[in-house]
Amino acid sequence: MKVIYTIFLFIIAPTAFSQPLIDTINFKPVEIIDNKIPASFKISSFDSVSLQQSANLSDLITTNSSVFIKSYGLGSLSSISFRGTGASHTKVLWNGVALNSPMNGQIDFSLYPTLFFDNAELHYGASGLIDGDGALGGSVVLNNQEQFNKQTKITLNQIVGSFGTYTTGFKLKTGNALWFYETQLYGKKAQNNYSYTNITLKNNPTENLENAVVNQYGIQQAIYRKFKNSTLGTRIWYFNSDRELPSNLTRSELTNENQQDESYRALIEWKGLATKFQYKISSAFVKELLIYENNAASMYSKNNSYIFDNNINTSIYFDYKFKFTNNLNINYEIANTDSYAQEYNRLNASWLLGINKIFNSLSIDIFNRTMMVGETFKNLAPGVGSQLKLFKKEDFFVKANAGINYHYPTFNDLYWNPGGNENLKPEYAKMLEGGLCYAKSINQFTLNTEITTFYSYVKDWIIWLPTFGNYWSPTNLKEVENKGIEFALNLSTHLKKLNFMGKINYAYTESTNMNAASDFDNSVNKQLIYVPYHKLSSTLQLKYKSLQLIYTYNYTGELFITTDNNWYLPAIFISDISISNQFIVQPTWSISGSFSVNNIINQEYQSVANRPMPGRNYLLSVFINFTKP
Amino acid sequence: MSRLLIAFLVVFFFSSCKKDKIGPQCISCEENPINTTSNTDVLIVNEGNFGWGNASLSVYNKSSNQVSQNVYEQQNNGLPLGDVAQSIYQLNGKGYVVLNNSSKIEVINMSNFSSTATIIGFNSPRFFLPINNAKAYVTDLYSNSIQIVNLTTNTIYGNIAVSGWTEELLIYNDTVYVCDVTNNQLLIINPQNDQLVGTIPIGENPNSLVIDKNNKIWILCDGGMSSSNPQLIQYNPANRTIEQTFIFPIISQSPNHLKINANGGVLYFLNDGVYQFNITDSNLPNSPIISSNSNLFYGLGIDPANNDIYVADAIDYVQNGIVFRYNSSGGLIHQFNAGLIPNGFLFVQ
Numbered sequence: 001m002k003v004i005y006t007i008f009l010f011i012i013a014p015t016a017f018s019q020p021l022i023d024t025i026n027f028k029p030v031e032i033i034d035n036k037i038p039a040s041f042k043i044s045s046f047d048s049v050s051l052q053q054s055a056n057l058s059d060l061i062t063t064n065s066s067v068f069i070k071s072y073g074l075g076s077l078s079s080i081s082f083r084g085t086g087a088s089h090t091k092v093l094w095n096g097v098a099l100n101s102p103m104n105g106q107i108d109f110s111l112y113p114t115l116f117f118d119n120a121e122l123h124y125g126a127s128g129l130i131d132g133d134g135a136l137g138g139s140v141v142l143n144n145q146e147q148f149n150k151q152t153k154i155t156l157n158q159i160v161g162s163f164g165t166y167t168t169g170f171k172l173k174t175g176n177a178l179w180f181y182e183t184q185l186y187g188k189k190a191q192n193n194y195s196y197t198n199i200t201l202k203n204n205p206t207e208n209l210e211n212a213v214v215n216q217y218g219i220q221q222a223i224y225r226k227f228k229n230s231t232l233g234t235r236i237w238y239f240n241s242d243r244e245l246p247s248n249l250t251r252s253e254l255t256n257e258n259q260q261d262e263s264y265r266a267l268i269e270w271k272g273l274a275t276k277f278q279y280k281i282s283s284a285f286v287k288e289l290l291i292y293e294n295n296a297a298s299m300y301s302k303n304n305s306y307i308f309d310n311n312i313n314t315s316i317y318f319d320y321k322f323k324f325t326n327n328l329n330i331n332y333e334i335a336n337t338d339s340y341a342q343e344y345n346r347l348n349a350s351w352l353l354g355i356n357k358i359f360n361s362l363s364i365d366i367f368n369r370t371m372m373v374g375e376t377f378k379n380l381a382p383g384v385g386s387q388l389k390l391f392k393k394e395d396f397f398v399k400a401n402a403g404i405n406y407h408y409p410t411f412n413d414l415y416w417n418p419g420g421n422e423n424l425k426p427e428y429a430k431m432l433e434g435g436l437c438y439a440k441s442i443n444q445f446t447l448n449t450e451i452t453t454f455y456s457y458v459k460d461w462i463i464w465l466p467t468f469g470n471y472w473s474p475t476n477l478k479e480v481e482n483k484g485i486e487f488a489l490n491l492s493t494h495l496k497k498l499n500f501m502g503k504i505n506y507a508y509t510e511s512t513n514m515n516a517a518s519d520f521d522n523s524v525n526k527q528l529i530y531v532p533y534h535k536l537s538s539t540l541q542l543k544y545k546s547l548q549l550i551y552t553y554n555y556t557g558e559l560f561i562t563t564d565n566n567w568y569l570p571a572i573f574i575s576d577i578s579i580s581n582q583f584i585v586q587p588t589w590s591i592s593g594s595f596s597v598n599n600i601i602n603q604e605y606q607s608v609a610n611r612p613m614p615g616r617n618y619l620l621s622v623f624i625n626f627t628k629p
Numbered sequence: 630m631s632r633l634l635i636a637f638l639v640v641f642f643f644s645s646c647k648k649d650k651i652g653p654q655c656i657s658c659e660e661n662p663i664n665t666t667s668n669t670d671v672l673i674v675n676e677g678n679f680g681w682g683n684a685s686l687s688v689y690n691k692s693s694n695q696v697s698q699n700v701y702e703q704q705n706n707g708l709p710l711g712d713v714a715q716s717i718y719q720l721n722g723k724g725y726v727v728l729n730n731s732s733k734i735e736v737i738n739m740s741n742f743s744s745t746a747t748i749i750g751f752n753s754p755r756f757f758l759p760i761n762n763a764k765a766y767v768t769d770l771y772s773n774s775i776q777i778v779n780l781t782t783n784t785i786y787g788n789i790a791v792s793g794w795t796e797e798l799l800i801y802n803d804t805v806y807v808c809d810v811t812n813n814q815l816l817i818i819n820p821q822n823d824q825l826v827g828t829i830p831i832g833e834n835p836n837s838l839v840i841d842k843n844n845k846i847w848i849l850c851d852g853g854m855s856s857s858n859p860q861l862i863q864y865n866p867a868n869r870t871i872e873q874t875f876i877f878p879i880i881s882q883s884p885n886h887l888k889i890n891a892n893g894g895v896l897y898f899l900n901d902g903v904y905q906f907n908i909t910d911s912n913l914p915n916s917p918i919i920s921s922n923s924n925l926f927y928g929l930g931i932d933p934a935n936n937d938i939y940v941a942d943a944i945d946y947v948q949n950g951i952v953f954r955y956n957s958s959g960g961l962i963h964q965f966n967a968g969l970i971p972n973g974f975l976f977v978q
Contacts, residue, residue, distance in 0.1 A: 252733050565656070
């Protein structure tokens, strides 16, 4: 507590350099034309402050949701576990394009700076079915938003932080009533040479992380043209990451591993709204290059994957209470790596039909997705949901939904040499959810709260197991039951000029293995590894005029790391604090700045065994905003 | 309401101020603690998961059937052994535990498992072979060398250049024989001057070797990833010739862990199940003496005292494994839990 007090003195007193941010992203509710999720399915969206406070998607989700991200360290690989499912069971979509690697089905959340999107949402459980196939846990939806007006907005952001962290961001949005133009530039370098206690050595010496340098840069460009009832545009996103991979703690000699990731993403989309008819036609190309090098072991591996993704999404509104949806996705994936005997490709098609009908206080949503992946068909992947408004004068809703989704084996599962298994079946998930939500606004006080209980049953879950011999091979062995409760609370109020906002997101997740790999398998009815029972994130935000204080507290419960639940990683509790202020220099431009202390109690923790995470660290961030009306 | 929330956060904040444990923690690793060994003990090497620091040693007493887990950590103030424990060797009252990812050899006092020294400077060490009381060879993956260790100072003082991956090794008649996995050959080294003096081409991927009572060396080659048929080779070091080659009929098989009984007349190896081969046999055995019954046998040991067969099953490799003890004709005597990924046995003498 003393620490906090010191920080208060330190920061509040010299308000000279404080500042704040806020609103440089100009967040507005966006109407996402093509993949709007009906209210009977669960989604949550991140607010603009959370986006701005987070360096990347990994931080954003960890700090502002009840979803768990497993991180190998600052700047290192971060993968998601959504409602107890595996890393490949969450789809990440960027303006409707699924970015998951065809090779391992995953996304490294540390490679997605928040600068590159205007809003982000989590789509829980069966709502992922509306976004596409493969989402057994849910999906993460990133969107950009174009605007057609004469406003020009330029934001320049410079961050300097502990462990040699320098991040520069630039954003330009301009245009007129017919055109929209946007450029985003991003660069980051970090030494990540933070110190930790090496508990694996005698006398537990303090060491600094070595071989952990991260260099990233990227650019996103967009041009959109507005026509009478439609918009045509293109967006290109290039991202390059070059990082060293620190060794795990138990290694006494450096391995000199490093990894380069290079992504090219190009999207062209045409979307519009005619009377009672809404459409979006898009075509995207994604290329991912991953190079892994291990100098100590003389290993070099180059992996190329390509996705050609095409969508035709249409909705017809018979009236505003009755909507018919018809979304068609066709994509073609290619992967090329030394780890396969040859280059492989696959043609996938996925077709969603849906109706949404509102009767007075009741809404009903029915969907079905038909999918074809390679030569396998799944005709029936339905989703149904319903929401009922309980009282006429209160925003109190009860909702329920259910769905079935399939996740097809990844190219690694099928073709890895050796071990790949071409006879794998798609993984299957049956999802159920029920919840209550309530919103209330009295005078200056607003409240939003939601409580959800979920159940999912996943079978034919693909796991890699050793075979007799020297290699591992995947089989459809695992059968898992996930159940839990999620709770969200948002409060805001103000006392005179002091604005107060509080948020809590909590999830309890029980994720148990139901199938024994052999007679002596002791993992049955045990919690899956790296799925915490408890995950809580909370934020307290105080704002006085342009001065803002944000405190976040995150708790991740114990993580089992062996399937018999005999080994675990201790619980993680992280508190961060940030203070910011904004100065209007001229009507057209302002400077804002923030100072943050992360992990203020300096907890030493790991979210992956023997991969230390950073202790207390500091970030100073300055924004220069220019707006020409 | 806001006050409630603040109170809630403050409580959380304070509750988190206690000093906590860091890193992997074990819930039940300290059953039946022991601090001495007897000559009826069997030490089980549990390799642990790569990078997780959870390799361990279990001790099984074959008279009392009592098992003690994690004996190294218990005797060394909770310090983890490291990972991946590849092999163990006993010499002059000391145990040499070879840990490949941790790139070290932990030298323990065999009477109480306390650490007496740590030999560092390896890349990814695999197997240990004492040449005499003062010197040992260690095969070391990715280093393109066999490291030479001074057993008095417990330091590496030299190496013998090799090309690629070398695995098990043995010494006979003042000559060292090494499985060269990368180049499909047997390396012959003169330990007097640490010079490579010869290479003998053999089958693909030689992984283990033993010497029999007639002073013939038997080498097991797994044949790679279905790239050739595995082979069991009999080599005569006296005249440097391969005298017999037994070819396994199925290319996808991958036999390993070649062991020999105490009198040097019977070979054992894993090939899904446990197979037994008399050195005078003229054909490979058709059926195992112990069937795997769809378990995944990962380690094999033959007790020199009574030829009991110890087999380790790593289950899914992410939970404590199990050890089966059979008599020499394959009858199950006992089974017990070990640590994570048991892969080898040391019969205390």
